[in-house]
Amino acid sequence: MLNTSITSKIYPSVLILLFLTSNVMISQGNIEESTDAISIRGNPVITSNGDYFDAYNLFIIERRSMVDYTSVDKTLYLTDMGGNIIIEKDIGLDGFMSVEFLNSTTLLYGNYFGAFLWNIETDETEQLGFKGHHEYERNEANDTYFTLQPYIIENQGTEYLYDQIAEYTPNGTLVWSVNMGDFIPFSHWCPYEDLEIGGVADVTHANSISYNQDQDVIYVSCRNTNTFYKIDHKTGSLLWSLGEHGDFTMRNIYGNIKDILFYHGHALEITSENSFIYFDNDEHNQTDNLNHHSRIIEITIDENTMTANTTYEFSSPKEYHTAWWGDADLLPNGNKLGTFGTHGHEGETTIGARLVEVNSKSEIVWEMYFPKEGDIAVGVYRMERISLSPIIQIDPLYWIKSGEKAIINWEAFYNFRNKYPMNGSYKLYFEEELIEQSELDFKKYWQPTSLSVDLGYLEDGNYNLTIVIKDESEHQNIEQINVQISENPPANANKSRFHPLSLVIPLFLLSALSLRRKKLIFIVR
Ligand SMILES: [Ca+2]
Ligand SMILES: [Ca+2]
Numbered sequence: 001m002l003n004t005s006i007t008s009k010i011y012p013s014v015l016i017l018l019f020l021t022s023n024v025m026i027s028q029g030n031i032e033e034s035t036d037a038i039s040i041r042g043n044p045v046i047t048s049n050g051d052y053f054d055a056y057n058l059f060i061i062e063r064r065s066m067v068d069y070t071s072v073d074k075t076l077y078l079t080d081m082g083g084n085i086i087i088e089k090d091i092g093l094d095g096f097m098s099v100e101f102l103n104s105t106t107l108l109y110g111n112y113f114g115a116f117l118w119n120i121e122t123d124e125t126e127q128l129g130f131k132g133h134h135e136y137e138r139n140e141a142n143d144t145y146f147t148l149q150p151y152i153i154e155n156q157g158t159e160y161l162y163d164q165i166a167e168y169t170p171n172g173t174l175v176w177s178v179n180m181g182d183f184i185p186f187s188h189w190c191p192y193e194d195l196e197i198g199g200v201a202d203v204t205h206a207n208s209i210s211y212n213q214d215q216d217v218i219y220v221s222c223r224n225t226n227t228f229y230k231i232d233h234k235t236g237s238l239l240w241s242l243g244e245h246g247d248f249t250m251r252n253i254y255g256n257i258k259d260i261l262f263y264h265g266h267a268l269e270i271t272s273e274n275s276f277i278y279f280d281n282d283e284h285n286q287t288d289n290l291n292h293h294s295r296i297i298e299i300t301i302d303e304n305t306m307t308a309n310t311t312y313e314f315s316s317p318k319e320y321h322t323a324w325w326g327d328a329d330l331l332p333n334g335n336k337l338g339t340f341g342t343h344g345h346e347g348e349t350t351i352g353a354r355l356v357e358v359n360s361k362s363e364i365v366w367e368m369y370f371p372k373e374g375d376i377a378v379g380v381y382r383m384e385r386i387s388l389s390p391i392i393q394i395d396p397l398y399w400i401k402s403g404e405k406a407i408i409n410w411e412a413f414y415n416f417r418n419k420y421p422m423n424g425s426y427k428l429y430f431e432e433e434l435i436e437q438s439e440l441d442f443k444k445y446w447q448p449t450s451l452s453v454d455l456g457y458l459e460d461g462n463y464n465l466t467i468v469i470k471d472e473s474e475h476q477n478i479e480q481i482n483v484q485i486s487e488n489p490p491a492n493a494n495k496s497r498f499h500p501l502s503l504v505i506p507l508f509l510l511s512a513l514s515l516r517r518k519k520l521i522f523i524v525r
């Protein structure tokens with residue numbers, strides 16, 4: 001048995017308030033409008049080489065005193081890539097550190113006393129009737145929410161802390177639950193013996209839930225067992241597990257078989273029916289716990305052969321090491337977001353949270369990092385990249401060879417990484433004439449929805465095709481395509497380009513945006 005390292009560990013306040021039962025009121029949020037130039041709390045520095053996925057960033061920052069580890073404030077932000085504030089909301093010291101969009105207007109966030117829906121256009125907040133820890137996850141099919149709740153199992157005088165997965169209606173009726181202790185024995189507890197507040201053995205430490213409504217299955221990440229679990233929502237039974245205590249033959253990015261693929265991971269997320277993106281904290285590494293490299297990893301599974309291959313990794317330098325918290329996201333262009341979000345890192349005392357976008361070559365193409373200010377450091381638990389209207393992918397200069405049929409292919413993506421299909425619509429104008437209009441269902445997980453239009457046979461020359469696309473609340477994006485019919489299209493014609501930025505920003509945001517220009521340190525590297 002390895003030595004316990006709990007005495008040297010500073011826990012985030014994630015579970016401290018778990019067992020409190022009092023209720024609090026959250027004041028209604030306001031989209032502040034000010035004529036003063038203001039900046040994100042924590043004064044981040046942004047670096048970029050310009051080759052990033054240009055949209056908006058959603059996250060909550062916590063400023064924390066590093067003298068007594070108390071929270072100073074927690075603030076929800078939506079910013080552009082330069083850090084200009086679109087939305088700012090103080091969520092209070094009891095706030096959870098995660099927030100996500102459920103549709104184009106509604107944010108889901110929470111605190112230790114409940115979950116909240118906030119409509120950013122009407123500024124109305126609704127408190128839901130349940131509470132949990134780490135995760136609130138919507139089940140759109142049932143109009144319910146999953147969350148996590150702790151419970152204790154006593155065995156021979158020792159208490160073991162486990163998690164229950166609980167599903168609630170919006171008003172707080174429990175409709176389904178599974179106890180993770182039913183299939184995770186005490187022996188799966190991390191050999192570093194993670195403890196929770198009060199010294200109780202923290203066996204599971206579940207920290208994320210992902211629900212796939214087509215398969216009706218739930219994936220739960222458990223930090224302290226170095227394993228994630230696929231659970232049948234119909235029966236509540238365990239279908240398989242993947243990780244240290246899993247059922248899969250696992251390979252690292254080099255194709256080598258590994259007994260353990262990740263250590264104390266966070267924010268497991270589905271990217272397709274057989275792949276996941278995961279934040280591997282690389283904490284309590286059982287082969288080398290002195291050489292930490294937190295990673296963004298993609299795992300692709302084959303449930304027939306029960307193999308799990310690492311199909312992408314971004315392995316960070318040790319000054320990004322994130323012992324707890326963390327998030328990894330897949331963007332439509334294949335880039336990945338990494339939230340190396342702790343208030344400090346190994347061997348690093350001057351920088352707190354580091355939010356990065358990396359490309360397929362594992363190069364950092366954009367980073368927002370928060371230098372410490374005196375004793376105050378900034379932490380970020382998760383982040384999201386979003387657009388404010390649907391995203392179009394097409395080359396705006398579209399070449400067709402003379403004499404060939406002008407078939408224009410394009411792809412649509414929902415505003416953000418939707419976990420269930422979202423409805424929208426589009427219109428196509430050719431030479432200013434409406435030629436096609438239709439509803440569409442955006443594919444989930446930010447996978448492309450492929451569309452094409454047949455313009456027939458055209459004479460050589462220049463033509464204008466306009467795509468107007470709308471989400472379920474009529475937020476629209478417009479793209480003008482120059483269709484070139486030519487004898488000699490260039491060799492590299494029709495390269496896909498992304499157009500994620502909303503051309504028509506909702507009015508309420510526009511007023512906030514125009515008033516909020518912050519000083520910006522933008523370094524090209
Ligand atoms: Ca969630
Ligand atoms: Ca994620």
Ligand SMILES: [Ca+2]
Nearest residue numbers: 327329383384
């Ligand atoms: Ca995320």
